[in-house]
Amino acid sequence: MxxxxxGKDAWRRLRRKRGPMISLIALVTIVVLALxxxxxxxxxxxxxxxxxIFASPTFSAGAPLDTEKVSAxxxxxxxxxxxxxxxxxxxxxxxxxPSICGxxxxxRDLLARMFWGARISLAVGVVATLVSLVIGVTYGAVxxxxxxxxxxxxxRIVDVLYSVPFICVVILLISILNEEKIKAQLDAxxxxxxxxxxxxxxxxxxxxxxxxxxxxxxxxxxxxxVEAARVIGASPARIIFRHLVPNVLSxxxxxxxxxxPSVMLFEAFLSFLGLGVQAPDVSWGLLVNQGFNxxxxxxxxxxxxxxxxxALAMTLYALNFLGDGLRDALDPRLKNK
Amino acid sequence: MTAFLCKRLIWxxxxxxxxxxxxxxxxxxAPGGPYTRDRAMPPHVEEQWKAKYNLDDTVWQQYVxxxxxxxxxxxxxxxxxxxxTVFEVVAAGFPVSASLGLMALLFAIVLGVAxxxxxxVQRGGIWDLSLMTAATxxxxxxxxxxxxVLIILFVFTWPMFxxxxxGRPINLVLPAFCLGAPYAAYISRxxxxxxxxxxxxxxxxxxxxxxxxxxxxxxxxxxxGAMLPVVSFLGPAVAGILTGSLVVEKIFAIPxxxxxxxxxxxxxxxxxxxxxxxxxxxLLFSMNTLVDLSYMYIDPRVELE
Numbered sequence: 001m002x003x004x005x006x007g008k009d010a011w012r013r014l015r016r017k018r019g020p021m022i023s024l025i026a027l028v029t030i031v032v033l034a035l036x037x038x039x040x041x042x043x044x045x046x047x048x049x050x051x052x053i054f055a056s057p058t059f060s061a062g063a064p065l066d067t068e069k070v071s072a073x074x075x076x077x078x079x080x081x082x083x084x085x086x087x088x089x090x091x092x093x094x095x096x097x098p099s100i101c102g103x104x105x106x107x108r109d110l111l112a113r114m115f116w117g118a119r120i121s122l123a124v125g126v127v128a129t130l131v132s133l134v135i136g137v138t139y140g141a142v143x144x145x146x147x148x149x150x151x152x153x154x155x156r157i158v159d160v161l162y163s164v165p166f167i168c169v170v171i172l173l174i175s176i177l178n179e180e181k182i183k184a185q186l187d188a189x190x191x192x193x194x195x196x197x198x199x200x201x202x203x204x205x206x207x208x209x210x211x212x213x214x215x216x217x218x219x220x221x222x223x224x225x226v227e228a229a230r231v232i233g234a235s236p237a238r239i240i241f242r243h244l245v246p247n248v249l250s251x252x253x254x255x256x257x258x259x260x261p262s263v264m265l266f267e268a269f270l271s272f273l274g275l276g277v278q279a280p281d282v283s284w285g286l287l288v289n290q291g292f293n294x295x296x297x298x299x300x301x302x303x304x305x306x307x308x309x310x311a312l313a314m315t316l317y318a319l320n321f322l323g324d325g326l327r328d329a330l331d332p333r334l335k336n337k
Numbered sequence: 338m339t340a341f342l343c344k345r346l347i348w349x350x351x352x353x354x355x356x357x358x359x360x361x362x363x364x365x366x367a368p369g370g371p372y373t374r375d376r377a378m379p380p381h382v383e384e385q386w387k388a389k390y391n392l393d394d395t396v397w398q399q400y401v402x403x404x405x406x407x408x409x410x411x412x413x414x415x416x417x418x419x420x421x422t423v424f425e426v427v428a429a430g431f432p433v434s435a436s437l438g439l440m441a442l443l444f445a446i447v448l449g450v451a452x453x454x455x456x457x458v459q460r461g462g463i464w465d466l467s468l469m470t471a472a473t474x475x476x477x478x479x480x481x482x483x484x485x486v487l488i489i490l491f492v493f494t495w496p497m498f499x500x501x502x503x504g505r506p507i508n509l510v511l512p513a514f515c516l517g518a519p520y521a522a523y524i525s526r527x528x529x530x531x532x533x534x535x536x537x538x539x540x541x542x543x544x545x546x547x548x549x550x551x552x553x554x555x556x557x558x559x560x561x562g563a564m565l566p567v568v569s570f571l572g573p574a575v576a577g578i579l580t581g582s583l584v585v586e587k588i589f590a591i592p593x594x595x596x597x598x599x600x601x602x603x604x605x606x607x608x609x610x611x612x613x614x615x616x617x618x619x620l621l622f623s624m625n626t627l628v629d630l631s632y633m634y635i636d637p638r639v640e641l642e
Binding site for chain 1: 348363485625
């Protein structure tokens with residue numbers, strides 16, 4: 001008869017369910033592929049090729065990579081990515097994977113753009129969710145622990161913010177941040193536009209997290225371990241962050257996995273409106289936007305819409321499925337079943 | 338009840354004031370004004386134009402004037418669209434957006450509730466499995482991807498619906514479906530969970546034992562109890578439909594409010610932006626209040642604060 005921690009018990013329960021485990025494996029695969037994209041023998045995502053515009057999906061060989069002009073074909077790369085591209089050239093030489101997803105209106109390979117877009121879409125999802133996590137957990141934990149008037153006021157602010165139509169504020173903020181002078185100033189400080197984007201999106205999604213965390217903290221506030229900590233002389237900050245927050249971690253994890261798809265959807269949505277990721281960066285939302293813009297009754301370039309849409313849908317589906325599975329697995333009422 | 342409504346009204350005014358103030362200063366924080374992207378204006382023209390829109394007053398004066406006008410229901414003139422007041426622009430676009438949103442909401446509720454009930458009653462069966470898979474897809478796939486695929490399929494491949502435009506009932510079908518699909522999916526999942534919980538209660542067992550048929554039991558006893566999570570979801574659903582309508586209106590070229598919102602923000606049209614924020618906030622707040630009121634009707638045990 002061995003004692004089992006909540007985490008181990010939850011992992012064991014999660015492992016038994018096929019659906020969430022397949023989702024987990026799929027997601028890990030996607031993340032690994034996204035991280036290793038510069039190493040993969042894909043066509044360069046920014047190489048314009050007017051001989052091959054609107055090519056439908058094919059298995060015939062793609063145009064070989066020009067090993068000299070790296071930055072023209074791949075765009076601005078940071079240190080790690082450019083090292084990986086150099087490694088790729090060393091291993092694979094000029095050979096590229098054929099355009100099995102077709103090409104777009106400038107002859108750029110869609111498969112490569114999907115892989116590079118995955119990096120940005122996933123990064124936005126994860127980072128923005130982490131931002132909302134930090135803000136939401138801190139706000140909710142402080143409000144829940146302090147209670148009384150402070151809690152009242154803090155939750156009133158959240159209620160008011162709930163009534164704000166966020167889409168208006170986001171569009172406004174992003175338009176402001178897109179102004180040339182401000183953009184130049186931010187670049188001077190080293191913050192690029194995507195980083196601002198992360199923060200703006202994260203700043204919207206913290207409300208629900210804070211409410212949930214506050215509810216949990218209020219129910220845990222009067223437990224004996226909190227009293228014990230107070231007796232020893234722990235400061236409120238220490239009690240909140242060292243004792244209470246780790247106990248609400250399970251519900252926070254569930255909300256994390258369910259917020260990431262919402263954030264990715266929101267980013268795709270903004271990119272579709274033209275307000276999100278800007279060219280030459282790629283994201284899945286931008287790809288769907290570009291695919292949508294070329295739908296005409298004369299010729300249907302279905303691959304430009306289907307493949308990015310499928311990628312987005314599959315990832316979001318897997319995340320939602322995993323989140324549901326996690327919620328059931330982490331439910332403390334089902335412990336040891 | 339009246340106390341509740343009075344309290345709500347006070348909060349409404351406070352919220353509206355806070356949001357409008359924030360927007361007022363945020364819009365003016367953007368560098369440049371509504372005309373910095375066009376050709377530079379000769380200075381005397383710029384002077385007259387600023388005088389017309391009171392931009393030569395101090396910011397505080399403008400602020401006070403704005404709220405004074407608001408109290409008299411004067412929302413100001415648009416900056417970019419000359420000769421149109423904000424009120425006229427909103428009045429032209431609002432019925433269109435409202436009917437689209439309403440259709441989408443209706444569709445979401447009807448489809449979602451029906452699917453949820455069927456899933457719950459036939460728990461574990463083939464209907465349950467397929468409907469819940471469809472529901473997870475509805476949540477995961479973005480509305481613009483659904484819209485693009487549907488346009489390719491039902492407008493170009495098998496021409497059944499018009500691609501864009503407004504005016505006839507058939508124009509409503511595709512947009513309302515695309516807008517409402519994710520919410521139908523959420524509502525069906527909520528309904529299924531609520532229904533499963535209610536159906537395991539003792540009073541349902543009693544009803545069956547009395548000899549009532551399944552439709553009667555569902556309609557008279559189970560539905561009300563299971564509706565509560567769905568009703569509380571309607572608040573965020575309306576917010577989502579307001580947001581999602583931006584994209585759907587762009588895709589189907591529907592002359593609603595969405596295009597004005599995006600244009601006002603990107604073109605620094607102060608008055609129009611504030612007008613749009615006002616409309617959206619009012620809508621959202623009223624919907625949330627309606628949802629809270631309906632709690633009382635559905636579950637008499639709920640006490641409103």
